[in-house]
Amino acid sequence: MGIDLHGQAGLPYINRGVYTGSYCGMRYRMSKEVREEEQKVLQLVIYPEPLSFACTLEENKEYVDFPFTPEGFDQAVMYLNQQYEARREEWDLALKNRWK
DSSP states (O other): OOOOOBTTBOHHHHHHSOEEEEETTEEEEEEEEEOGGGOEEEEEEEEESSSOTTTSOGGGOEEEEEESSHHHHHHHHHHHHHHHHHTHHHHHHHHHTTTO
């Protein structure tokens, strides 16, 4: 099935705060960011377990921006699932070794 955030998170929630979650060794964070000329974007960050966003080294984080629209939210969720599948070994290793 993979990651399905519809019904859990959405733009109204992200507009007011930060949404974080994890899936089988992959952590993620979604937030609203303002870029040039007041353009709002949906920023997605993925990184390996076990540490929080604040404690994870920057070189272990991947940042991707999407339009701050319902379509952009759908694209972000699709990207999460694609990255999980494409980097499954990395996430499995992070889950296996999370506190070693």
